[in-house]
Amino acid sequence: MSLKIHPDAITALKDFSLPEQIGFGSTISPVMMNCEYKDGKWGELEMVPYGPITLSPTCKVLHYAQEIFEGLKAYRVMGKGPFLFRHLENCKRFNHSAARMAIPELPEEIFMEAVEAITAYSADFIPRESGSSLYIRPFIIATEENLGIKPSEKFSFMVIASPSASYFASGSLKVLIERNAARAFTGGTGTAKTGGNYAASLLTSVKAVELGYMNTLWLDGENRKYIEEMSGMNFFAVVNDVLVTPKLTDTILAGITRDSLITLAKNLNIPLKEETINIDSLIESIKIGECTEAFACGTAAIITPVELLGEEDGTTYELKYPIGPISKSLKENLLAIQEGRMEGPMGWIKTIEPATY
Ligand SMILES: Cc1ncc(COP(=O)(O)O)c(C=O)c1O
Incomplete structure (x- = not known):
């Protein structure tokens, strides 16, 4: 070409x-x-x-x-x-x-x-x-x-x-758990990056801002029980020192940052599980102090810590750390690779020759 x-x-x-x-x-x-x-x-x-x-x-x-x-x-x-x-x-x-x-x-x-x-x-x-x-x-x-x-x-x-x-001027996110509307359904377009998915999320994002939150956590369309992702980012938490993220389904966008963090976690010997995460179990583990960190990740957001999850009625569940040690280490490693300050896995980075004109 x-x-x-x-x-x-x-x-x-x-x-x-x-x-x-x-x-x-x-x-x-x-x-x-x-x-x-x-x-x-x-x-x-x-x-x-x-x-x-x-x-x-x-x-x-x-x-x-x-x-x-x-x-x-x-x-x-x-x-x-x-x-x-x-x-x-x-x-x-x-x-x-x-x-x-x-x-x-x-x-x-x-x-x-x-x-x-x-x-x-x-x-x-x-x-x-x-x-x-x-x-x-x-x-x-x-x-x-x-x-x-x-x-x-x-x-x-x-x-x-x-x-x-x-992307986020402020350092951390207050996140609304959306228990009513859904972003994606089995057989739908959730794994595609297409405008309709984002248009459908906007009403909730208006509601979230009115209630004092900055982003939305979407649950599965069928049961409204299992964590899927955020409106433009994937979701991770640290529970009992294990990094957990929802396993990919046909309703979750397969994030490249998510995939990169999974590789980095393995390289850094951080225990990791990709699994179905029940929202109420996660809330319980935040309350009893087993879940200490949560973050959103994506190209724009890189890693942005979640400060708290909350409900429409104003109940909130606060995470222990503003940015926890695992989130911090993953963020530093990822950004160092992306910015060319540290060697990453083979093929992750391509250097582009600036054009002359
Ligand atoms: C819905 C959704 N989930 C997750 C992500 C994260 O994907 P990536 O890490 O490839 O940017 C994005 C951003 O592209 C997104 O729009």
Whole structure:
């Protein structure tokens, strides 16, 4: 594959400078990648200036939510790198989501080239402080102009990127246990990274904020008994010095951070169990002091400690540590690997050569 570069993209890069406050997800790199699917095949990948896109009001993504996305990061702490972290795993999950949403598979080389090129061309804009990064957002939307409920025959694959500070400005989370609404059901779309799953979580997130919480803990759709995950993160706890996380089912998004932490825990000799976790048993073990730590993990959040779990009626269950020793050690190890300060397992990091223009 060779990347086509629109001349205006180079002008956009030369004219761009980072604002003083970058936040998370609000400062956007001045270029984006684009590749169109029509007549049964994906076309040429092109880098164009970042900007609004034109869609027909009848295009299917606007009505039937036929779309998927990914989220990954490139790090350039203290000028080293940029380093991409396990982006082949994001490519695999992207195509897993594509299959579930009746979107044609995107060739691996297009995904990888798009992600690597936006990192290379955004290299100058990646913040250098530990915890900051370039947050990269690949996505596919259904663009066919037709109101019939059937899979689109036209799609746009795009990649945008956002120079970003840490996701959670505050250090820890107060988490609402959602006992009524559910995020995913067996046979549904829970393992796909598709917008509808997130849209369905928003009502609870409004309720959570009104009640003084910052995030939601979802339980299984069938029984509302077993912990699944948070709205954009996986969940871990430490019970009797054992790291526990819900085992993957067809309703939980298989997080790449989750998978990385499982590997790191094994390397650090931290006892680990992937198992079904009953919410009421976990609450009991928090109350009697057996569960001492809990945290959320994901690309954006890295590891963010859970300070307390709580109910809609205001009852709360506080964890012993603001950030416990196991959470802290895993976070330090993961971030050191991602930022290129420590050697990680084979193939986790790819160094990208900054582009010259
Ligand atoms: C619903 C959900 N669960 C878990 C995660 C964590 O996945 P990852 O570690 O690959 O970012 C995410 C974020 O992508 C998510 O959206």
